[in-house]
Amino acid sequence: xxxxxxxxxxxxxxxxxxxxxxxxxxxxxxxxxxxxxxxxxxxxxxxxxxxxxxxxxxxxxxxxxxxxxxxxxxxxxxxxxxxxxxxxxxxxxxxxxxxxxxxxxxxxxxxxxxxx
Amino acid sequence: xxxxxxxxxxxxxxxxxxxxxxxxxxxxxxxxxxxxxxxxxxxxxxxxxxxxxxxxxxxxxxxxxxxxxxxxxxxxxxxxxxxxxxxxxxxxxxxxxxxxxxxxxxxxxxxxxxx
Numbered sequence: 001x002x003x004x005x006x007x008x009x010x011x012x013x014x015x016x017x018x019x020x021x022x023x024x025x026x027x028x029x030x031x032x033x034x035x036x037x038x039x040x041x042x043x044x045x046x047x048x049x050x051x052x053x054x055x056x057x058x059x060x061x062x063x064x065x066x067x068x069x070x071x072x073x074x075x076x077x078x079x080x081x082x083x084x085x086x087x088x089x090x091x092x093x094x095x096x097x098x099x100x101x102x103x104x105x106x107x108x109x110x111x112x113x114x115x116x
Numbered sequence: 117x118x119x120x121x122x123x124x125x126x127x128x129x130x131x132x133x134x135x136x137x138x139x140x141x142x143x144x145x146x147x148x149x150x151x152x153x154x155x156x157x158x159x160x161x162x163x164x165x166x167x168x169x170x171x172x173x174x175x176x177x178x179x180x181x182x183x184x185x186x187x188x189x190x191x192x193x194x195x196x197x198x199x200x201x202x203x204x205x206x207x208x209x210x211x212x213x214x215x216x217x218x219x220x221x222x223x224x225x226x227x228x229x230x231x
Contacts, residue, residue, distance in 0.1 A: 035219070043205065045159075045222035091158055103172060104149070104220060106159040 003027065004094055004107035011112050013082045020067070021077040021110045023092030029053075033095040034075040035104070036066065040088040048090075051075055082114045118142065120223035122208050128229045129198055137193045137226045141210030148191050149220060150183060151207045159207065165191060166213075198230045 005024045013019040025034065036048040051059045051066045059066040067076040079086055092107045121140045129135050141148050150162040161175040165185045176182070180198075185191040195202055205225040211218035 037222075043225050043227075045207065045209070047219050047221070050219065093159075102218075103161060103164065105161065106151075108158040 003105045004092055006090075006092055006107035006110050008110045009108075011110055013112065013114055015084060015114055015116050016081055018078060018080045019082055019112065021079070021090050021092075021112065023075045023077065023107060025073050025075060025092075025094045027073075027094065027096055029096050031097060033102075034066070034068070035093040035095065036064070036075075036077045037091045037093060037106075038086075038088045039091065039109070045091070049077065079112075084114050084116065087112060087114045120208055120210050120221050122206075122223040122226050124226060125224065126227045126229075128231065130231055131200060132197055134194065134196045135198055135228065137195075137206050137228070139191045139193070139208030139210075139223060141189065141191070141208070142221055143189075144212070145210035145221075146188065146213055147211045147218065147220075148185060149209045149211075150191070150193050151209065152177075152204045153207060153225070154204045162193070162206075195228075198228075200230050203228055203230045 032053045034051045038046045049061045065078045089109045091109045148165040151159040164172040180196045183193045207225045209220040209222045
């Protein structure tokens with residue numbers, strides 16, 4: 001079974017609108033972390049935002065916020081006021097502990113296209 | 117400061133040849149990770165180093181793949197007898213430790229093409 005599921009292969013949004021990218025995860029651990037990364041066409045992976053499983057508040061970083069619903073095991077990324085430069089692949093990832101070290105598992109990604 | 121660097125940026129090789137990919141992590145980062153990203157796919161975990169030891173090699177797809185890290189710094193990923201299915205972008209990342217929040221910083225990747 002997939003540990004990280006991103007059900008939207010592609011999303012379209014108009015500039016200045018908000019968009020939500022979905023991510024659900026599967027773990028039996030109590031302690032874990034959730035990350036979102038952006039990968040533009042140039043290929044580098046850019047860290048956007050992090051949510052710890054014990055964090056009570058939803059994480060926010062500028063125009064990015066994470067809608068964390070622990071009971072539903074979802075960690076959706078919300079981008080407010082989309083910009084043309086937001087067009088990229090977006091990956092959700094989960095960090096789990098494994099015998100004293102952590103591993104990071106990525107979803108398959110969502111391609112976001114922002115139109116003028 | 118300098119980020120994670122990888123070399124070469126592009127590598128084209130013939131089927132059956134061996135290749136070595138290099139990763140230079142951020143100075144002081146003890147944790148180092150290798151991932152593979154095939155065309156249009158997410159990242160597939162290959163191997164993780166804490167210092168010079170690799171507690172998790174579970175992602176290496178076959179015994180043709182090996183990796184080492186020396187001096188707690190530079191790592192090399194070696195693929196022997198390359199096959200066409202090995203064609204992918206190989207990404208390296210490092211983090212300060214392997215603790216629960218330590219953000220992984222990624223290098224630019226090595227694009228490997230096996231003809």
